[in-house]
Amino acid sequence: MGSAASTEAVQKEVAAKNVEEIAAALKELPADQLSKIKEAVTAGAAATPCPGPVDCSKVKVVAKDYKGLMEQPKEPKFKGALCQIFVRSQPYGGSDKSNNGHRYDSVPFANGMITSGMSCQLIHYTHEEHDAFFDMCKAFNFIIVRCNPGQIKADGGDQQKFDDSMRTLRKAGIQIWPSPDVMEKMGAKDALCKVATMNIGLEDTLAYYSTEEFVTGFKKTMAFQPRVIKQNRGSSGEGIWIIKLKDGNYCKEYGERSCEDGEKLSLMEANDNHEEEHTVAEFIEFCVSGRSDKSGEWTSKGVGKYLEGGKAAGGQLVDQRFCPRIVEGELRYNLIVDSLIGIIHKKPKEGGISAVGGTGSTYTYYGPEEKLFESLTTNFLKKDLPHVMPALDLAEEPVPLWWTTDFINSSPEGTKPEDEKWIVGEFNCSCVGISRCLAAYCKDDTPSASFDDISEEDKAEAKKYGDLMGEKALAILSK
Template sequence: MFSATSRVFSKAGVRSFSTAASAARPRALVGAAAAAVGIAAGYTGYANECLKIEIDDATAKKLLAALSTAAPAAKGPRYNELMPSPADPAAKVCVVEFNIPGAKNGGTDKGPNGHRIDSLPIANGVIKAGGACEIIKYYDTKHAEFAKLVMSMKYDALIVRINPGQLSQKTLPGTQERFDTLMNEFISKGGIVWSSPDVQTKMGAKDALVKIANMGCGLRDTLAYYTAEELITGFKKTCAFQPRVIKQNRGSAGEGIWLCWLCSGKYCKTYGEKSLTDGEYLKLMEMNDNHIEYHTVGEFLEFCINGPDNKAKAGNWSSVFPGKYLDGGKAAGGQLVDQRLLPRISEGEVRILMAGDTCQKIIHKKPTGGGLSAVGGNSEYTYYEPSDPKYADLLAKLMKDIPQLMKVLDLDGQPLPLIWTADYIPKDPEFARTDGVDTEYVVGEFNCSCVGISPFQAVCGGEKTLADVPDADYYDASELTDLMGVKAIAMIKAHKAK
């Protein structure tokens, strides 16, 4: 083996992708074209073992070009329509959707048939696992009719595939509240909702990071602010001690998440020894687009509390988002979380993709363009199997935390989300370790609100349907939806057995 560019190929295609400068002289290789043909041919018959090769960058590009034209091995039939449910199902499930009135396809997450592209595979996953599943629409103008159907309790569980905010777009006033109330009534009658309003709110809220601070996946020095007084007092102490990350509760693309460094003076040696004054300067980076601003402590706090309008107090801001992060108070989601800035965030984040209590994929998201944020189009992705030793310590800690996770988040008695993610940030170990582990990880965010299945959703919003998803992407993503079906049936059975 030699140190060079590495590509890992597996049953579902390119699983991981990393580059490193070669310091050693590459071994003699067979001609690139011959190697490409040989690997491509071997790939189609390859079934069990992962083939790992280390080669120079130019040859790797030729190999990838050859592989891109090689047809993947057959993985069984495709199901581009809803499969028939079994006559004697293990459980009865329903996927719930919503179409935004007047929007093309019903929304940018839909195809021309009005369905989310991933709804059919999710429903089919349940059916493959032995359950019955159908897809129904919620209409804000037909709430009573929908409520009657749901509360007939003909379904054991509802899988809600409605993006956050959609029930407030061009709908009757109070639609989201009526829908959430109905979901809670269904749960009170013994049904399961993935994910319930409570789970979405409490697991997705930034102050979940405070609740998990003392778990294996948490960061101990994590604070939450719900009032202006708490923010002013707390932030002036924490940022006097070390660089911080301030996170608003709303939004999901890095907006309102600020990295904060002290520009004037030095950090104090112990926490609480010093509090910043309003006139001291900060360097700030917003994580939605990695832009940098310089403001005084007083200007930053004014922006967080009241927004940028009063320029005499807030100064001039480049951020396109309005601040006012505490608006509405705790009940309305107004809050800020304050965490230690982990400098190794420059290495990227690690997303753990979960189906219930099972990890389906590990995704490393590395920032591009010199920034520190890996959201949106600012990142490169590398995919790993759950068994990869690179993240064994991270995953072991998460698995140890999971049995207590819902209780810690004040969700005791609720099932884990059917599909959810945990985004981790790398850091040096808190204490010296003797097991060879030199990187630990802490959760920066949970997401369980209609998590999209990217290979399917990549074709949504226009005229393409599930049938237009390439075979390799279809079979790869179906591994997740099939697992979701298995976990759904298992969780329903466990719920009934209580």
């Protein structure tokens, strides 16, 4: 026993002496060499798999490092995680990744939680380890989901299985931002029907879930005035059609007549502003059955079949009045829970209607206090926002952590700014990016992009967003 104690004492003495010698040697090194050693030590610490209070060792670590991530609190107020997906079949792991495997904007999200006194570990879902992954997730109080729609399937996984497991965690009291139900109901185009009677809605907004509903409803609305028909599943404007009667023979009162199958339609698709001409019957056939002998020749990149699978599978079409002032552009409100952080005015290229990225549109940025849109901001945030989640059958869910709302001016030209009526074009909460961090995502001309490529100014702005998210998240969890 005495021998063992003696040996331990000698080992401690040798270790202490070694530390003293190393410290003395380091003092003698030139500053540039000392800096390199510090960088190497920091990189080694950053490579620790999924640092934080929850043990993640039972699932595969995908990330190469955790550059930019703050140190996790030793006694967090709440334990959280940010869930990502690395698409192994795609270059760089998907079009939203930095060179270390994280989403390009994950760090500001996580650091915002940490700044508020919570932990937030950066984790990756792999479908092969589904059960182990969700077993690990039970140890968290909240999970921020940052998996772009379609990425889980692209990586070979099952989106429905993933969503159902997230629903199970939510039922167990773990906060999911956004939960699958929030993503589904806010992202669905028929959300516009559910807010139709609010200040931000149009009462003549209809939803179709079956061929019969669509044929009857569309022929009646189309005979009355120009329409916008929106599919539920598309993205970036694909399957959103602005439609006018070629002959302009609209009836004076809604329901006075219905269109005939052979009437000609002038159509423009919002994804690229291309124009087509089809009969009413051909348009209906394309929407229901896709390209066929009855649908005529289409130049659209889409395949139609918008009602395929029925309501349960997301098959639906929304029919909304066309607002001519869309040519002036639309407003995107960027929000963190119930706080507006910025407004983007997206103006289409001359002659176009859609301001989707890549169509030559012009973007102008405004602060949240912009006087031009004061009336809309007040009406939306104070009057309508408290009622949005209940209207969407989401009364038990908080407003999303990071989301956007697009607005279109539905007022006649000449209306005073304070009297203008802006209506919702769509809500988006599935995986809204932080544009200030775009320099950190890899693409062919920047294959090694990382957190370090974000300018200091943009990092500071992204930090403000993250810190506000952390503040709001903590308040919601504390309730």
